[in-house]
Amino acid sequence: MNYRAIVYVIVLFATTFAVSGINFTGFFRTKHEIEAKVFVALIIMGISYAASQFIISFIEAF
Secondary structure, three states, rough: HHHHHHHHHHHHHHHHHHHHOOOOOHHHOOOOOHHHHHHHHHHHHHHHHHHHHHHHHHHOOO
16 A cells, blocks of 8 residues: 555544544534534645645655
8 A cells, every 4th residue: 555545544534533622613603514514624634635745745855
Protein backbone atom coordinates (compact mmCIF):
# COMPACT_ATOMS: atom_id res chain seq x y z
CA MET A 1 0.00 0.00 0.00
CA ASN A 2 1.19 3.46 -0.82
CA TYR A 3 2.40 5.44 2.19
CA ARG A 4 0.43 8.48 1.02
CA ALA A 5 -2.85 6.63 1.45
CA ILE A 6 -1.83 5.56 4.94
CA VAL A 7 -0.97 9.16 5.85
CA TYR A 8 -4.31 10.41 4.48
CA VAL A 9 -6.31 7.84 6.45
CA ILE A 10 -4.46 8.38 9.72
CA VAL A 11 -4.73 12.16 9.46
CA LEU A 12 -8.42 11.91 8.52
CA PHE A 13 -9.16 9.91 11.68
CA ALA A 14 -7.06 12.24 13.83
CA THR A 15 -8.77 15.32 12.40
CA THR A 16 -12.21 13.80 12.89
CA PHE A 17 -11.35 13.04 16.50
CA ALA A 18 -10.01 16.57 17.06
CA VAL A 19 -12.95 18.35 15.42
CA SER A 20 -15.51 16.24 17.28
CA GLY A 21 -14.52 18.04 20.48
CA ILE A 22 -15.63 21.42 19.11
CA ASN A 23 -19.19 22.56 19.73
CA PHE A 24 -20.47 24.05 16.47
CA THR A 25 -24.07 24.52 17.59
CA GLY A 26 -23.48 28.18 18.43
CA PHE A 27 -22.43 28.97 14.87
CA PHE A 28 -25.67 27.89 13.21
CA ARG A 29 -29.31 28.79 13.61
CA THR A 30 -31.73 26.31 15.08
CA LYS A 31 -33.10 23.60 12.77
CA HIS A 32 -30.08 23.82 10.43
CA GLU A 33 -28.49 20.52 11.38
CA ILE A 34 -27.78 19.46 7.79
CA GLU A 35 -25.86 22.64 7.05
CA ALA A 36 -23.86 22.20 10.25
CA LYS A 37 -22.98 18.60 9.35
CA VAL A 38 -21.90 19.59 5.84
CA PHE A 39 -19.80 22.42 7.27
CA VAL A 40 -18.09 20.09 9.73
CA ALA A 41 -17.42 17.53 6.97
CA LEU A 42 -15.85 20.22 4.77
CA ILE A 43 -13.74 21.50 7.67
CA ILE A 44 -12.52 17.96 8.40
CA MET A 45 -11.63 17.34 4.75
CA GLY A 46 -9.83 20.67 4.40
CA ILE A 47 -7.75 20.29 7.55
CA SER A 48 -6.99 16.66 6.71
CA TYR A 49 -5.79 17.54 3.23
CA ALA A 50 -3.58 20.39 4.44
CA ALA A 51 -2.07 18.35 7.27
CA SER A 52 -1.53 15.32 5.02
CA GLN A 53 0.24 17.43 2.41
CA PHE A 54 2.49 18.89 5.09
CA ILE A 55 3.39 15.45 6.45
CA ILE A 56 3.99 13.98 2.98
CA SER A 57 6.18 16.94 1.99
CA PHE A 58 8.11 16.55 5.21
CA ILE A 59 8.63 12.81 4.57
CA GLU A 60 9.72 13.36 0.98
CA ALA A 61 12.22 16.06 2.00
CA PHE A 62 14.38 13.40 3.62
